Amino acid sequence: MSITTDAQPSSGAGDRDRADMERLAAGQDAALNDLMERHATPVFHFLCRMVGNEDDASDLAQETFVRVFRARASFRTGEKFSTWLFTIAANLARNHFRWRSRHPNVSLETEAGESEQTLGSRLPATDPAPNEQALAAERVAAVRTAVSKLPEDLREAVVLCEWEELSVTEAAAILETTSKAVESRLYRARQILRERLKPWL
16 A cells, blocks of 8 residues: 655754754754754644644644653754654644543544545546546545544554655654564554455455
8 A cells, every 4th residue: 555645854854853952952942943844744744644633733733842842851862853753743642542532522533634645645646537536535535534443553553654654663663662563553454444445446
């Protein structure tokens, strides 16, 4: 199952990230703006895919950078900033799901924005006929619904390894688990999605 993703920061950006975190830890609060300029959009899109709601994702993205600021002194310059950042975002998404499970009156099905990419976004890029466009839209909706109904741990693995195109090792670091566990989650997720999306395959 192949999907599009937001571009990940380059290695050069990694050097800038470390320098900005050092500036931030030294009391130069403006460094946070530089970090947000590079990472706010990928984090927002990641959270959109995790929680399925742009308003919630926006709030969680802002909270992610608040946490970055609060934990600035604990960041180790030897680690990859984007991994640390996405770990914070993933933990906030988990907390959000736990809160939502205790408030079942909150809708679990919300429409993603038109700009939001989904697992079904890699449909043929040619200009299809109107009926084909409608069918493609139905397929995208079916895939989005199927992914949203995956258990939380499986959905996290799919979003990180499929959408964000992170390696299994990177996903394991973010999810604070082992590479074997991520591989197992991906396998189970793909089996479930293949079964649920059988009419669309």
